[in-house]
Amino acid sequence: MKYGFLGLGIMGSAMAANLVRAGFDVTVWNRNAAKCDQLVALGAKRGMTPKEVASTCDITIAMLADPEAALQVALGKDGVVEGIGEGRGYVDMSTVDDKTAGAIAERIAAAGGRFLEGPVSGTKKPAEDGTLIILAAGDRSLYDDAAPAFDKMGKKRLFLGEVGQGARMKLVVNSIMGGMLAVFCEGMALGKKGGLDPAEILEVLDAGAMANPMFKGKGGMLLEGKYPTNFPLKHMQKDLRLAVALGDELGQPLHCGASVNELFKRARAAGHADEDIAAVYQVVELP
Numbered sequence: 001m002k003y004g005f006l007g008l009g010i011m012g013s014a015m016a017a018n019l020v021r022a023g024f025d026v027t028v029w030n031r032n033a034a035k036c037d038q039l040v041a042l043g044a045k046r047g048m049t050p051k052e053v054a055s056t057c058d059i060t061i062a063m064l065a066d067p068e069a070a071l072q073v074a075l076g077k078d079g080v081v082e083g084i085g086e087g088r089g090y091v092d093m094s095t096v097d098d099k100t101a102g103a104i105a106e107r108i109a110a111a112g113g114r115f116l117e118g119p120v121s122g123t124k125k126p127a128e129d130g131t132l133i134i135l136a137a138g139d140r141s142l143y144d145d146a147a148p149a150f151d152k153m154g155k156k157r158l159f160l161g162e163v164g165q166g167a168r169m170k171l172v173v174n175s176i177m178g179g180m181l182a183v184f185c186e187g188m189a190l191g192k193k194g195g196l197d198p199a200e201i202l203e204v205l206d207a208g209a210m211a212n213p214m215f216k217g218k219g220g221m222l223l224e225g226k227y228p229t230n231f232p233l234k235h236m237q238k239d240l241r242l243a244v245a246l247g248d249e250l251g252q253p254l255h256c257g258a259s260v261n262e263l264f265k266r267a268r269a270a271g272h273a274d275e276d277i278a279a280v281y282q283v284v285e286l287p
């Protein structure tokens with residue numbers, strides 16, 4: 001089985017590396033071609049275009065920034081649709097909305113290919129450790145065929161049904177995560193203003209029912225005042241924007257989600273787009 005991998009950002013580079021290390025035959029492509037070098041050094045082949053990768057691999061996986069990137073790589077010039085042939089598979093693991101996933105699925109099917117969406121829960125470290133949670137939906141036979149690769153990238157995988165349900169699950173999870181992070185930052189800022197030791201706030205949280213790895217990990221960044229990027233803040237704002245749009249579409253009010261989206265928009269505008277999501281703290285705490 002030959003695998004292709006398109007998109008070697010923070011997540012894609014780690015996920016593709018796990019496939020190469022596991023001994024899979026992997027061809028990689030990235031818009032900025034220099035990012036392929038590390039994977040090629042590890043044993044991957046270099047692809048020249050998404051079209052070429054999709055036409056030479058049995059299953060091509062993508063991990064791209066946002067709906068615009070996912071559409072460009074799948075449907076644009078020299079894109080996946082131009083290369084995918086009868087029976088070949090395309091698995092898009094980028095976080096996008098259900099409409100984007102549906103549009104790509106339709107074009108892949110029209111070209112004779114099989115499509116699966118597979119957004120992931122988990123960040124840079126789980127991507128490196130192969131412990132992501134994979135939220136797949138679409139073509140069941142492709143899900144089964146890609147299972148050996150999923151099991152090198154993730155610790156858990158779910159098949160959620162029709163295309164769009166993977167995107168919806170991912171947006172639900174990230175809107176909850178964004179909300180938790182926002183209220184966590186507010187609590188930390190309030191505590192600091194009230195003369196509490198932030199390390200002790202973390203200690204109290206960690207000892208009780210609200211203990212969780214995110215408060216621990218992001219709390220450490222807040223204490224240090226440094227935000228090395230695991231999950232770029234601009235991508236979280238994109239997820240919140242897409243979740244709010246889904247709420248509009250389904251008639252589900254998202255009072256908190258909409259407000260948290262505005263907070264992340266402010267953080268982007270303040271120059272924190274490429275920092276970690278925890279950098280949102282910098283627009284929560286007043287000087």
Ligand code: NAP
Pocket residue numbers: 006007008009010011012030031032033035063064065066068069072073093094095096120121122123124230231232235236
């Ligand atoms: P990233 O480091 O910003 O990487 C983005 C990738 O998309 C890069 O390979 C980039 O190529 C490519 N790209 C962007 N625009 C493009 C375009 N127009 N055409 C072709 N390629 C394009 O992001 P990431 O953190 O790996 O995240 C990737 C996806 O996973 C996003 O949808 C994100 O929301 C989701 N996700 C991220 C995390 C996380 O913790 N980081 C966790 C779960 C899910 P270049 O290198 O050429 O710019």
